[in-house]
Amino acid sequence: MKRYQDIAGDGGSNIVAQVAEQAGRVKSRMAAVRRIIAVMSGKGGVGKSSVTVNLAAALALEGAAVGILDADINGPSIAKMAGVRGRPLLQGDNGVVPPAAALGIKVMSMDLFLPDDQTPVLWQAPGQKDAYTWRGMMEAAALREFLADTEWGALDFLFIDLPPGSDKLPNLADLLPRLDGVVAVSIPSGVSRLVVARSITVAVELLNAPLIGLVENMAAYVCAHCGREEEMFPPARQENTAEELKAPLLGKIPFDPRIARAGDEGRLFLNDHAHTPAGRAIRQIAGKVKAFL
């Protein structure tokens, strides 16, 4: 088998023109989207995807047309959290029709292309030597297709749920004609703060987009029996997390098992619990994001 660097020129694929044509399609699709917001964190498991779905729901509840692009190609979770897993993908006149979750939230995710629960996303590289570059290229290509070939239609907000870490940020920066703002997510632990601080610096530089602010997730635990709030993590040192991260604090979302349950069941937490402490926090954060934009 030839490796791709063994192939002279583009091997007759006219790849440069193909990519340029796709980039043109991304640009015209995104022209119908008023605001594009990326949700990121250097740290895994801090609630990026949950925050994405809940902010999208908060804005959709106010009547906005909202979409979510799951940019976590290898660990997609938005389709499940939004309750559109397993929905068939239909080909429309102008691209693939994204399934609509509750409140009309349009979702595109790698998960919608996987046949069953056990099938992982595997990029078969032509050889081990090229594997790293190859996988990066394939992931970028998948993202570009999601942006270019999805019938997003006219949207007020398109949220992009990023995978953990900062190594995929250059991909996104290359693919998007513009990004209107970045929301960072952290949890109030020293370890998370350290990793997130670094990733915020990288994100602001690479994405060339303003940092809207920081969401502190799992900030406290509300006892289901007595309603008392307890801290989930050891009390922070003197400094305030957001100050330390040089990011405006958008708000703190308490740990609420109903958020996890809603995500597991593919229901929108805000549809049932908009008036709980977590529901109020999410709606306030969404309001700040909207005001910023």
Ligand SMILES: Nc1ncnc2c1ncn2[C@@H]1O[C@H](COP(=O)(O)OP(=O)(O)OP(=O)(O)O)[C@@H](O)[C@H]1O
């Ligand atoms: N405030 C919260 N209260 C209760 N559970 C939460 C809260 N935020 C997130 N969770 C739960 O924590 C788990 C991890 O959240 P989530 O998948 O959103 O994190 P993530 O940062 O997107 O993870 P990854 O890095 O893998 O993409 C999920 O089961 C989610 O339901």
Ligand SMILES: [Mg+2]
């Ligand atoms: Mg996630």
